[in-house]
Amino acid sequence: MDGLILATSECDPSSDVVICAPDDVNKLFEFTDPLFSIGPFDFTRTVLLIFIAMTIILVSLWVGLRRTQLVPTKFGMAIESLLTFVRNDIARGIIGPEGDKYFPWLASLFMFVLVANAFEVTPFINFPLTSRMGLPLTLSLLTYVIFVFVGFKTNGISYLTGIIWPRSVPLVLRPLVGLIEFVSVFILRPITLAVRLFANLVAGHLMLTLLLVSGVVFISNIGSIGVKAVWGFAWFAVGMGIFLFEIVVIVLQAFIFTLLSAVYVETSLHAEH
């Protein structure tokens, strides 16, 4: 809400502007003032929301799965189908039969990213946690550690040599392909995994904030600016359209993040040669 209030108070619809934009967009993402502190730990809005996301997941899992029965409750059914989807489509579908070993990690990843993304369109929160680079980066580094560890554990040192000296490639091209593969596996993979999630949510949050705030500001000042308030209706309509689109993006990005984590582990498990 801080970002919204800030943008609203800074925007003057009677001037030449047709859309409200804060002079520094970082203000929409950075909440540095601690809300409260426990001991040496400051709880800013972002940190508090991370704990709220964790609580939501734990409580819904506990409520949904505390009693497994033949005919589950509606909520239990929803949680079960979510977990079944992750197990069948992601863990077993991508990694194969040994995917069950990675199911708890994939399910935690999926649910946390889903809830953290969903804060973007939650009323009164309106802030996607994953639009701060720290969170997706941490999650993708966790994936990185896991898939590198799994690769060395199952294939030994041939995991590394298979990447930098691929035997299926003609000898002339081997150094070049090896270099490209090395950079793409060990450097680009974790970066793109994190940036994909981050960029999508940053773009979504920016579009929603700018369009909806501009719409509200222009429409509420209809008395003083007259016919120029038409801009407000246009921005608001576009904003509502993007709101629906963002709901799709939220679920899709959580799915893709988990899917790619599973794919990376799979390529480490079944490394070529």
Next chain:
Amino acid sequence: MVEELKGAIALVGYGLAAIGPGIGIGLVVASAIEAMARQPETADVTRTTMFLGIAFTEALALIGFVLFFIA
């Protein structure tokens, strides 16, 4: 003056970086739709593979997005 110019060039660069992946994602989705229309019974596998293809193609646009912030 120089600062403004720098920002504008970064914007153009990101626009250029989005062309290739845009075409690429279009090709991926077009082929996936064709495959699903030909063999609807394999639609589930095709859909997962399509998202994977999109995710890998998108990586190039994302590198441009990062460079836009770094520049």
